[in-house]
Amino acid sequence: MFDFMWNLLSFVVALGLLVTVHEYGHFWVARKNGILVQRFSIGFGKTLFSWRDRHGTEFVIAAIPLGGYVRMLDGRVDPVLPQHADLAFDSKTVPQRMAVIAAGPAANFLFAIFALMLMYLIGVPSLRPVVAQVTPDSIAAKAYLPNQQIIAVNGESVQDWQGVQLLLLEQIGRDSVTLTMADDSNSPGADVKLDLTSWQFDPERDSVFGSLGMVPVQAKPLLDVGSVQPNSPAAAAGLQLHDKLRVLDGVALTDWASMVTIIQNNPGKALSLLVERDGQPVTLTVTPASQLTPDGFHQGFLGVSPKVQPVDPQFIQQVQYGPIEAVWQGIQKTWQLVRLSFSMVGKLLLGDVSVKHLSGPIAIAQGAGSSADLGLIAFLSFLALISVNLGVVNLLPLPILDGGHLMYLVVELIRGRPVSEKAQETGFKIGAFVLLMLMGIALLNDISRL
Structure with a gap:
């Protein structure tokens, strides 16, 4: 319950x-162009708090925090007094209206730059991208990728x-990628070309690096029990903290991954487990619980995690x-995220990326909570990523989004004259249908991952 809250x-x-950043972009540029902003709302539905400024704009905090909007005076939908005609959105030039529409996504990109700048000012702890080992018969192994940085x-x-990771994700659907490898960042390095024609990457199952056969230098899980989840199969079997796992189902364990593989492949089956406890051998019987994967398969689950050897x-x-x-x-990192986001949209349309990988509000909420758990740096990085995604999505040429409005203005x-109201109305209906369909798919994907 605490995790949910x-x-x-x-x-x-x-x-x-x-959302506030996005809508403030529209608001600020509208004001600068002499447009009367009637309402600035964060959220939808019932008004919780509201106030007016000296320009007559009503600022609102609403009950449903899933978006927001800026309502401007517009002669196409509002009665406009003659003395206020020059304050209406539709009375402005096309470039002025385009600036107002584009200001929302632009504000999101500027916020991402600010968040990343702040992150780099504070300092980002990270691991040097050193390849610890290469998985046999993998794409990396076939390219003879060295254990270097x-x-x-x-x-x-x-x-x-x-x-x-960000740069490798851009290569999905391409034939190859060239990695420059060196003993350290000050060395000139040598190029290694990876053949990606057989690359199968499923984020539900593996990491980008794992799918290519690269094992990064990272904290190493040991065969010592670090924690046991309450009411789990591990707890029911009598596993205890500090137990050393030795033999499972007749197989001598060499690493934590080998234990996980056996557990996942044997849901509901009673397995013999030999552990070392206080220097003495102890034999237990564990029965992995069965859990459903996003692909509809059943795999075993034990409810135990290892001690970790630090990097x-x-x-x-x-x-x-x-x-x-x-x-x-x-600026560079934001541009990279913008480029990747547009690239992923293109790959989605071309079929290089499956719609089953779309994420919705549940996944975003989980990401927000996880990043907040990890501290300010991780949360800033998450905010930058979501801000860029929000800006990019709003620039898509769907009539219900900012990108659709920009398309009509172009x-x-x-043409020298506006798109007909009938054509705009039809476009809005199509855009709303496509957007609702994508949101529905993303939400179903979220639910399937729970």
Whole structure:
């Protein structure tokens, strides 16, 4: 229950902040262009709080925190007094109206730059992107990828695993990618080309790196029990903290992953488990519970987690910059996120990425809660990512979104006259249908992952 409330609170804070930023972009540029803003609302539904400023704008906090809007005086829908004609949105030039519409997504991109700048000013602890090992018969193994540091992806320099991941995601649907490998970031490095024609990446099952056969340098799980979930199969079997796992179902365990594989492959089956407890062998019987995967398969679940051997300090770095460089890094990172977001939309349309990977409000809430748990740096990174996604989604050419309005204005600019009301109304209906369909798919995906 606490996790649910924490995720919900984090979601409301994150979404409320990003919606406010987006709508303030519209509001600020509308004011600068002499347009009367009648209402600035954060949320929908019943008004919880409201006040008016000296310009006559009503500011509202509403009960349903799932969006917001800025209502401007518009002669197409409002009665406009002659003396107020020049305050209406529709009385402005096409470039002015385009600026007002584009200001919302632009504000989201600027906020992402600010969040990332702040993150880099504080300092970001991260792992150097060093490949610890390569999985046999994998894409990386076939390319003879060395156990070195990745310093560039397709010629674009990287400093940490997150940067590598973002650039690798852009390669989905392409035939190859070139990684520059070196002993350290100061070495010139050598290029290794990975053949991606057989690359199958499913984020529900594996990481980007795992799907390519790369194992990053990371904290190593040991075969010692670090925690046992209450009321789990592990607790029912009598597993205790500090037990050392030795033999499971007749197989001598060499690492934690081998134990997980056996458990997942044997849901509901009683297995013999030999552990070492206080220096003495103890034999237990464990029966993994069965849980349903997003693909509809049943796999075993034990409810135990390992102790972890910390990462060698030589692989840990603190990425931190001064004010000017932090701004530049924020701009670069935001551009990378914008580029990736548009790339993912294209891959979705082309079928390179499945719609089953779309995420909705539940996944965003979980991400907000998890990032807030990890601290300010992680939460800032999450806010930047969601802010960019919000800006990109709003720029899609669906008539119900900012991008659709911009599309109509571009047509008006070319033709010299507005798109007919009938055509706009039809477009809005189509846009609403497509958007609701995508939201429905994303929500169903979220529910299937619970």
